[in-house]
Amino acid sequence: MHSTSRPATVAGAVARAVVVVLLAVAGLAGVGTGLAAGADAVPWTVRTAANEFGSDRNNYSYTVDPGGRIEDGLVVANHGTTSLDLAVYSADAFTTDAGQLDLVTEDATSTGVGAWVDPGQDHLTIQPGQSAEVPFAVTVPENATAGDHMGGIVTSLTQGGVERRVGIRIQLRVGGGLKPGLSVEGLGVHYSGTPNPFGKGDATTTYTIRNTGNVILSARQAVSLSGPFGSWPVPSGQIDDSPRLLPGETWQVSVPFRGVVSALQLTGTVTLVPLLTDAAGSTAPLPAVENTTHAWAIPWGLFLLIAVMCVLVVAVLAFRRRQAKISPE
Known part of the structure; x- marks a missing residue:
């Protein structure tokens, strides 16, 4: 019933199965940390770092003026029994055909939040039972347009050609006039x-x-x-x-x-x-x-019925006229 026109991922993503997990509020992708829809649970989780922005956040949300810079962190925990070598990257967000928030794949080109976020490292190795914090910075360009911008920071593991991703969304509201429409x-x-x-x-x-x-x-x-x-x-x-x-x-x-x-x-x-x-x-x-x-x-059916009735009436009248002409006086 519904379909959407959305940013497309590059052709290489088509040949790769991707499992995405996003921490999101109601109305966006409603899956939680550590769960992968249609796949086994991943052995690691992510959460926001505890700092001046808060200690119990579901996601990252900032209001910043053009040219502003924000520093924050992502905490990754390994709940498995083997070490994990995870890729870390940022990406732009889009709404899927199912109406859920998703992030473009790593090989897609991000032009918004995904390009403005700079993770402190692009790979992370975590031993079983351990956790580590990945610092990142958000630098908003001077020419950034006012309003809402959405993206996320992602950790991913590729095994057997399947990329499994766990990430947290980042919502930026850039200062300036808001024009909803x-x-x-x-x-x-x-x-x-x-x-x-x-x-x-x-x-x-x-x-x-x-x-x-x-x-x-x-x-x-x-x-x-x-x-x-x-x-x-x-x-x-x-x-x-x-x-x-x-x-x-x-x-x-x-x-x-x-x-x-x-x-x-x-x-x-x-x-x-x-x-x-x-x-x-x-x-x-x-x-x-x-x-x-x-x-x-x-109402073609009604028009056809009327037309048939008209033809019948004309035929009956014509028949009666012919009968009247051949009748003896």
Whole structure:
């Protein structure tokens, strides 16, 4: 039902199975440390370092002005029985087709947070039962755009061609004017019709949500479908909120409708309420945006029935005229 247009990884990543674990809040990748979806648990965990930013953080979150610099740390613990030689790198984030936060692979080129974060080392060897802290610095360019930027710091181990990754997300809010915004693009209604002259058909409304602003937003969605002048409205049913979209990202939506009257013309309307989540985790709705489109819903079955009836009437009248002409006076 949903698909997204997202940054693509390089071709080499296609041939490599990748397992990603991200520490994230609700609405993003909901897997926890030490777990790998669809795979065995990895033998190591990661957590944020305890320092002036806090001692019990789920992820890294900073507000910094362009040109600013932040120093922090990542703690890696080996819970296995053998030593681990882990790669350490930073990467940009994106939203997957499933609506979860992910990070691009190491061989992909990062241009945002992944390029701004500099881990103190690119490899780390940890003995069984031991832990180590990896310092890293975040340097925001002078020309960085205001608003939200997302990435992460990753530890990874490749065995048998499978890369297993455990990381923590890094969210940066660069100082400057915040301009939240969503748009509805490519709105269309497709009516499939019905051969029953007096029946109702199905319709599908499709559209793309685009984050046109500079902050991370999700969208509360409402879709309506009706005939001329609001007649024969059809409810869409419950539509889930979109995932949180990074600035510039898109989310494609398809909403089915059942029991739609062939009303010659249909009106489809999409209303989005942008949802902004602050650093404390509370969500605030913003002013709604709306888009409307029209589509034909021609009752071909009814038209065919009327045409057949007209033909029959004409045929009967013609037959009667011929009979009247040949009747004896």
